[in-house]
Amino acid sequence: MAAEDRRVRRTRAALQQALVSLVVERGYDRVTVRDVLDRADVGRSTFYAHYRDKDALFASCFEDLRTGLERELAALADERSGDPVRALGVVFEHAHRHADVYRAVGTSHLHTMLFEVMRDHLCTHDELQLPVEVAAEYHASALVGILGWWVRAGFPHGPGEMARMIRRLTVGGITATWREEAADWSHARIRDHRAGAV
Incomplete structure (x- = not known):
């Protein structure tokens, strides 16, 4: 259970860091979920297991x-x-x-x-x-x-x-x-x- 929690925290942190770095580089409106997935090296299904959309990740x-x-x-x-x-x-x-x-x-x-x-x-x-x-x-x-x-x-x-x-x-x-x-x-x-x- 603790290992799973650590995995969840790592995945969320990777997605957040990817979004933040992309927003700083391009601006929020020019960043897509696909961009975030590529930067974080995370699969689409994993992303949607944690966040509804890009807005939810940003929030x-x-x-x-x-x-x-x-x-x-x-x-x-x-x-x-x-x-x-x-x-x-x-x-x-x-x-x-x-x-x-x-x-x-x-x-x-x-x-x-x-x-x-x-x-x-x-x-x-x-x-x-x-x-x-x-x-x-x-x-x-x-x-x-x-x-x-x-x-x-x-x-x-x-x-x-x-x-x-x-x-x-x-x-x-x-x-x-x-x-x-x-x-x-x-x-x-x-x-x-x-x-x-x-």
């Missing part, structure tokens, strides 16, 4: 990607680090290890995955002062853009360095905005006060 790639990321973020949450931004490092490390899958899944799938896993992760942080959906959407939208650039550029910076830069942009941007708003509000009060004194 399994996406689900495995998501499950792995959820597992890593759950482990981070168990540490109770008190730093929800550490999740960014996990995301970049995950993308670095699964670069071809990130290239293949496309931005809409990637956005959905990142939004949902970030939402579930941020729910574990009681100190979050914003609605979880707002924070998750902010991080997901930013990550989709920067991850896309990072993967396409061939990883010019390491995962840890990317996470630190995004953290600086995020925290710095929020702080700068708050300071600008506070300064504007303060100047307006001074101006109003002077106008009233005239």
